[in-house]
Amino acid sequence: MILRLRGVEHAYRRTVALRGVSLAVEPEEVVAVTGPSGCGKSTLLHVAAGILRPQAGAVTLLDQDLVTLDDAERARLRRRNVGVVLQFGQLVPDLSALENVALPLLLERHDRGAALTAAREWLERAGVGDERDTLAAELSGGQAQRVAVARALVTGPSIVFADEPTGSLDSTGGEALLALLLAAARERGAALVIVTHDNVVAAHADREVRLRDGHVEAEAVLR
Ligand code: ADP
Ligand code: ADP
Numbered sequence: 001m002i003l004r005l006r007g008v009e010h011a012y013r014r015t016v017a018l019r020g021v022s023l024a025v026e027p028e029e030v031v032a033v034t035g036p037s038g039c040g041k042s043t044l045l046h047v048a049a050g051i052l053r054p055q056a057g058a059v060t061l062l063d064q065d066l067v068t069l070d071d072a073e074r075a076r077l078r079r080r081n082v083g084v085v086l087q088f089g090q091l092v093p094d095l096s097a098l099e100n101v102a103l104p105l106l107l108e109r110h111d112r113g114a115a116l117t118a119a120r121e122w123l124e125r126a127g128v129g130d131e132r133d134t135l136a137a138e139l140s141g142g143q144a145q146r147v148a149v150a151r152a153l154v155t156g157p158s159i160v161f162a163d164e165p166t167g168s169l170d171s172t173g174g175e176a177l178l179a180l181l182l183a184a185a186r187e188r189g190a191a192l193v194i195v196t197h198d199n200v201v202a203a204h205a206d207r208e209v210r211l212r213d214g215h216v217e218a219e220a221v222l223r
Helices: 041-048 071-081 097-107 113-127 140-155 172-189 199-201
Strands: 005-011 017-027 032-036 056-061 081-086 159-165 191-196 205-211 217-222
Touching: 005 205, 017 041, 017 199, 017 217, 032 041, 032 199, 041 056, 041 159, 041 191, 071 081, 071 159, 081 199, 097 113, 097 199, 113 140, 140 172, 140 199, 159 172
Parallel strands: 032 191, 032 205, 081 159, 159 191
Antiparallel strands: 005 017, 005 056, 205 217
């Protein structure tokens, strides 16, 4: 088990987003989290990735109890072993695309030349090699999404979380980015948890976990 949530509850003021969610993800498994808008998908992803602390329940990620890890340890775990593609505001706006992708490696004190080379390769694979010197603030939504995927993959994580990773792309671009996520996960033997309301994306998963109103309504093994 690479990820396990048990009885996770979370509310924003009066809005209850998660009401007792349990979920387990195996290494190398591709899980699609689906469900209508507002059912708690993003909240679940933020909790599972250690970005948001749930108000109740247990979260174990890569054998680490997220409840007892302090901020620095959680940040380190994410930097080293977890790739995260969020919907908004994930790139540093006044750094170039290349610098954004190299950043996680530089923070881990990798050699600067090697970090930039790896970043260039991932930008190419994500189809935004030509944008490497563009400031993140000046990228289109679709380009920013591709750069965010490159940044999530550059460290070779054991698990990748992606929140609507194809949302700003047309269907061809979305399929290409999905294919890249799936291929990168397979190459590395990484697990992949994708939040989506796109049936095409869900169809590529090993398992679909469907949320409704803050709880798991149904699970389906797809392959
Ligand atoms: P989904 O990703 O399925 O659309 P979310 O996890 O984003 O669902 O949201 C679940 C519920 O929590 C929704 O009712 C949403 O409006 C509410 N919510 C999400 N984020 C916040 C926030 N930061 N503050 C207040 N309410 C929020
Ligand atoms: P607080 O500011 O309430 O003392 P912490 O310093 O423990 O919270 O955590 C700071 C950040 O880390 C917050 O964004 C919180 O959502 C997140 N966090 C804390 N504990 C956990 C946890 N067990 N799992 C996931 N995220 C957590």
